[in-house]
Amino acid sequence: MYICVCHGISDRHLREALCRGVNSFEELQACTGVSTCCGACEHSARELVNEVRTTVGNSATLASVD
Numbered sequence: 663m664y665i666c667v668c669h670g671i672s673d674r675h676l677r678e679a680l681c682r683g684v685n686s687f688e689e690l691q692a693c694t695g696v697s698t699c700c701g702a703c704e705h706s707a708r709e710l711v712n713e714v715r716t717t718v719g720n721s722a723t724l725a726s727v728d
């Protein structure tokens with residue numbers, strides 16, 4: 663599912679970045695470009711950061727990006 667339509671960034675792409683060690687919304691912006699155009703995706707991207715942060719280390723989360 664696309665999170666950021668402006669840049670064509672999917673939730674999978676963002677999850678991969680978060681599982682590689684990106685640890686904040688700002689870092690996610692810097693490394694993927696998410697929410698750097700219209701900003702409409704900011705809420706969804708922030709939710710994804712919080713979701714992955716709370717489940718990091720959970721194998722189900724890591725498996726979802728395979």
Ligand code: FES
Pocket residue numbers: 665666667668669696697698699700701702703704
């Ligand atoms: S939808 Fe992500 S910056 Fe516009």
